[in-house]
Amino acid sequence: MKKTRLNTLWLLSASSQKKYKLSEKEAFNYLDRFKAVDFLERQYNIAHTLSFSQMVSDVAFFCRKNGGGL
Structure with a gap:
């Protein structure tokens, strides 16, 4: 995974951590368990063009799905 993708994933994890009051590890594990990490890797070319708040909302929806x- 490229550095910019890792940075985006880290920011997404940190945002989820704050929004849902999770530990850093819990937030990353949640994103990984519900396939958001794979989703972001596959769809990065589109996802990174969205606003960060939209990306967080879309990934949260993806995890719920x-x-x-x-």
């Missing part, structure tokens, strides 16, 4: 409860 895959069984996530947050």
